[in-house]
Amino acid sequence: MKDVHQFDDSPIAAIATAAGPAGISVVRVSGAGALEMGDRLVPFASRKPSERAGGSFFHARVIHPSTGEEVDDAVLLVFRRPNSFTGEDAVEIQGHGGSVPARRLLDAVLAAGARLAEAGEYTKRAFLNGRLDLTQAEALCEFIHSKTERAACVARAQLDGALGRRVASIYDELTRVCADVEHLLDFDEGEIPDSFVPDCRSQLRRLCADVSALAFSWREGHLLRDGALVVIGGKPNVGKSSLLNALLGRDRAIVHDEPGTTRDAIEESLSIDGVPLRLVDTAGLRNAGSAVESEGIARARDLMKQADINIHLVDSTAGAAEDSEFSDLDPARSIIGITKCDLPNVKEVAVPFLFLRVRLSVVTGLGLDALREALVAKLGMEREYSGQAVISERQVLEFRQAEAQLCEAEKLLALGPDRLVIAANALRNACEALGRVLGRVYSDDLLDAVFSRFCVGK
Numbered sequence: 001m002k003d004v005h006q007f008d009d010s011p012i013a014a015i016a017t018a019a020g021p022a023g024i025s026v027v028r029v030s031g032a033g034a035l036e037m038g039d040r041l042v043p044f045a046s047r048k049p050s051e052r053a054g055g056s057f058f059h060a061r062v063i064h065p066s067t068g069e070e071v072d073d074a075v076l077l078v079f080r081r082p083n084s085f086t087g088e089d090a091v092e093i094q095g096h097g098g099s100v101p102a103r104r105l106l107d108a109v110l111a112a113g114a115r116l117a118e119a120g121e122y123t124k125r126a127f128l129n130g131r132l133d134l135t136q137a138e139a140l141c142e143f144i145h146s147k148t149e150r151a152a153c154v155a156r157a158q159l160d161g162a163l164g165r166r167v168a169s170i171y172d173e174l175t176r177v178c179a180d181v182e183h184l185l186d187f188d189e190g191e192i193p194d195s196f197v198p199d200c201r202s203q204l205r206r207l208c209a210d211v212s213a214l215a216f217s218w219r220e221g222h223l224l225r226d227g228a229l230v231v232i233g234g235k236p237n238v239g240k241s242s243l244l245n246a247l248l249g250r251d252r253a254i255v256h257d258e259p260g261t262t263r264d265a266i267e268e269s270l271s272i273d274g275v276p277l278r279l280v281d282t283a284g285l286r287n288a289g290s291a292v293e294s295e296g297i298a299r300a301r302d303l304m305k306q307a308d309i310n311i312h313l314v315d316s317t318a319g320a321a322e323d324s325e326f327s328d329l330d331p332a333r334s335i336i337g338i339t340k341c342d343l344p345n346v347k348e349v350a351v352p353f354l355f356l357r358v359r360l361s362v363v364t365g366l367g368l369d370a371l372r373e374a375l376v377a378k379l380g381m382e383r384e385y386s387g388q389a390v391i392s393e394r395q396v397l398e399f400r401q402a403e404a405q406l407c408e409a410e411k412l413l414a415l416g417p418d419r420l421v422i423a424a425n426a427l428r429n430a431c432e433a434l435g436r437v438l439g440r441v442y443s444d445d446l447l448d449a450v451f452s453r454f455c456v457g458k
Helices: 034-041 099-111 121-128 134-144 149-159 162-184 196-216 218-226 240-248 291-306 368-378 393-414 417-438 444-451
Strands: 012-015 024-030 057-063 070-079 090-096 228-234 266-272 275-281 309-315 334-339 356-359
Touching: 012 099, 012 121, 024 034, 024 099, 024 121, 034 070, 034 090, 034 099, 057 099, 070 099, 090 099, 121 134, 121 444, 134 149, 134 162, 134 393, 134 417, 134 444, 149 162, 149 218, 162 196, 162 417, 196 218, 196 393, 196 417, 218 275, 218 393, 228 240, 228 291, 240 266, 240 275, 240 309, 240 334, 240 368, 266 368, 275 368, 309 368, 334 368, 356 368, 393 417
Parallel strands: 228 275, 228 309, 309 334, 334 356
Antiparallel strands: 012 024, 024 090, 057 070, 070 090, 266 275
């Protein structure tokens, strides 16, 4: 549940810009007394930060409060609560870029009385001060770690509240249902209106479907966040390494006529239509003649089991493929690539009808665009996203908990009014799960788990 005590609002400081040469470096100070700390850093300014209006900025020379040393020329931005990112008084100091200048500014700020911020502490304070809900805070972390433009767009929409508004609507409606059920606990069974249980069950089925849809969107969010594992497999010399190179647009894997050239898995990152892929070239599947190659083949088979999509290649010049070649493949997550289709001695390859197949030639580029389209289609990522795809693993676990409790409550109500007490408990559990998604219900452990993923300075 929510903490009722006042959280620590003492001034914190951190470097907000990346290390290394740059035009500027930024040190942020936030918390009670931040403006007065700014006064100590710029004692010769015509007007001190504490005397200035929020939203103003000025140029001044920063002085180390302990040594009196001139640290840097800087621009200081003044923010007054609640109109800052954290909702607190804050000062942002923009000095010259580079690791050493930034460190000198930070040392001066710490000497003025601030403490070094913990990972994610600025965003945590923004949440605790009501500037963000927990879905927005997590979206900010995902936005920072986005691997593709599409992932960034989804995180940005969530940061603007797309997911939070949808969850809040479900939470508020469920809270009203809970209140109605709790109210009826004081009534005798014969006093409960006849229409109440059917109406309540209908509401719960609809809410359960809404929560289930959010939980189902986890696959989409997971793929955008972590990337899809796409494994290129098949017998030796079918063109696995050549296909990897063609999709990447560069020579990453060694291509040679000698079978067994690829002994271990080679993984590279690739983005198709904004979907991040972890593309893996594997050892050719055959009865290996050496222990090293055998180990590579074993790893290839393990990767095929884990893959979101298997691209299984078959050589069109080698004749009919054996049925056993497809026995370990799931048609729902496999694409059969018929390779070397530019050669004159191409033969017909029989592929089980359940499998999607694409004719390929890495020499002419035949089928590469079709393969890219097939990959995106197999992953179910064709449509544009509204920003309501669940990206956080924490969130999907809470949605599944809420879904299970809502289904349980609906079933209990179907058994009759005498199950009202147990149903009310299940509804409370569902409400708490959704409340944890939004941050309306939280514990210190929950906040630590969420904000520890952030860097210091955010």
